[in-house]
Amino acid sequence: MDQRHSPSARIRMAGERCWSLCLLVLLLTACQPAPEPAPYRFDTRHVSANQNERIAFLILHYTDEDDAHSLRLLTEPEHKVSAHYLVPRDTEQRPLPVYQLVPDSQRAWHAGRSRWQQYAGLNASSLGIEIVNLGYDEQEADLPVHLRHWQPYTPAQIAAVGALSRELVQRYRIPPTQVLGHSDVAPERKQDPGPLFPWRELALTYGVGAWPDEARVATLQQAPLPAWDALQWQQGLARYGYGIAPSGLWDEQSRAVLRAFQLHFRPALVNGEPDAESQAILMALLERYFPAH
Numbered sequence: 001m002d003q004r005h006s007p008s009a010r011i012r013m014a015g016e017r018c019w020s021l022c023l024l025v026l027l028l029t030a031c032q033p034a035p036e037p038a039p040y041r042f043d044t045r046h047v048s049a050n051q052n053e054r055i056a057f058l059i060l061h062y063t064d065e066d067d068a069h070s071l072r073l074l075t076e077p078e079h080k081v082s083a084h085y086l087v088p089r090d091t092e093q094r095p096l097p098v099y100q101l102v103p104d105s106q107r108a109w110h111a112g113r114s115r116w117q118q119y120a121g122l123n124a125s126s127l128g129i130e131i132v133n134l135g136y137d138e139q140e141a142d143l144p145v146h147l148r149h150w151q152p153y154t155p156a157q158i159a160a161v162g163a164l165s166r167e168l169v170q171r172y173r174i175p176p177t178q179v180l181g182h183s184d185v186a187p188e189r190k191q192d193p194g195p196l197f198p199w200r201e202l203a204l205t206y207g208v209g210a211w212p213d214e215a216r217v218a219t220l221q222q223a224p225l226p227a228w229d230a231l232q233w234q235q236g237l238a239r240y241g242y243g244i245a246p247s248g249l250w251d252e253q254s255r256a257v258l259r260a261f262q263l264h265f266r267p268a269l270v271n272g273e274p275d276a277e278s279q280a281i282l283m284a285l286l287e288r289y290f291p292a293h
Contacts, residue, residue, distance in 0.1 A: 055104065055172040056119070057126035058165060058208075059111055061182045062133035062192040066090065070132050074101055082128075083110040087160050089132035096160045104168075114185035115243030116178065122185055127168055131157055135194055145259065145270040150196045158198060162206035169208055177241055177289050179209035180264075187242065187260035188253060195267035212265065212284035220280035230254065233274055236282050237261060239290055250274075 063070040067088045073079050074086055086099040102108040110128030111121075119125055136148040153161075169179060181197065182190040203211035228236070234246035237257050244257045255272035262270040265281050 053172045053174075054125060055127055056174065057116065057122055057178045057180060057185075058168055058174050059114075059122065059126050059128050059180050059182060059185060060161070060165075060193050060197065061110060061128060061130045062135055062194060062197075063130050064135045064192070065132070066134070067132050070130065071099070074130060080109060082108045083130040084108050084127045085129045085164060087129065087131045087157050087164075089154060089157060094156070096156045098160055098164060104172075111182065111185055113189070114182075116180060116185050117241045120243075127172075129161060129164065131161060131193060131197075133157075133193070135192065145191065145195060145263070146268065150194050152196050153198070158201065162202055162208065165202065165208040166206045176203070176208075176210040181260070183260040183263050184242070188256040191260075191263065195263055195270055199264055210285060210289055212281050213288055216284040216287065217277075217280045220283055221276060225276060225279060225283075227276070228274065228279055233258065233279075236286060240282065240285060 061083065063073070063086075065073055067090050070086060070088075074082050082102050084100065084102045084104060086101055088097065088099070091097065104127060107123050108128050109123060110130070111123050111126055114120070114122040116122060131153065133153060134151045136150050140148040165179065168174065179202075181199075182192045183194075199209060200211060203209045229248075230250040231246055231248040233250075234244050234248070234254060238244050238246060240261075242257045242261065244253060258274065258278065259270055259272035261282065262272070262278060265285070266278055269275075
């Protein structure tokens with residue numbers, strides 16, 4: 001037998017080749033310059049107490065379009081508008097699908113020119129939920145808000161919005177007075193989610209958003225309340241969070257802001273004019289959420 005081709009010889013030759021290859025790798029590696037040390041290192045031992053969540057607001061909208069048009073409007077680049085979540089309407093799927101269009105960590109383009117408390121441009125600090133709803137017929141645009149025929153929300157939509165909102169406000173610790181409608185943060189431009197959105201149900205059933213103590217509202221209405229002048233209305237609305245500059249003049253901005261307040265808290269009569277019921281509701285809200293010290 002030729003020993004060069006015996007099994008033991010072949011094993012020995014393979015081992016020699018392997019050893020030669022390893023030696024070559026070591027030699028090449030030794031010739032490489034050593035990597036330079038990183039110019040910094042992270043040290044996370046010192047955590048500042050001066051911080052909070054980037055997400056401070058939850059803003060609710062209606063789309064003014066049907067399901068298909070809403071999805072296109074909020075996703076196609078040419079429309080330049082988006083929201084974090086879209087709640088559809090015309091589907092038999094249960095549970096109702098909710099489309100997440102933008103991650104929570106990203107800035108969606110839903111609030112536009114907007115203001116609440118000391119914040120402006122709320123896209124940077126908010127989550128937006130769009131709900132498919134047609135609002136009202138354009139032919140009724142000249143009618144007062146409370147005389148228009150508004151499309152109601154479906155029970156499935158409200159259940160989905162309530163559960164989703166509850167999860168989001170808990171996750172990001174969003175205060176009740178910072179769960180708002182588009183009309184609250186842009187009162188001179190917007191009226192959504194409209195007078196048929198059930199803010200009371202959202203607060204009392206799902207624990208989301210602000211709502212006045214109704215017994216306190218009744219008590220205030222029974223008391224002989226002196227009617228506020230324009231400056232007192234403006235100061236009260238601004239204290240609650242609305243973007244209004246107190247001037248003492250009851251102007252169009254004042255009417256738009258009070259109309260937004262009524263859309264949220266007294267939708268039975270949305271006319272932007274001061275009245276005793278709206279005053280009692282605002283007083284009860286201020287007592288509950290912004291008590292005087």
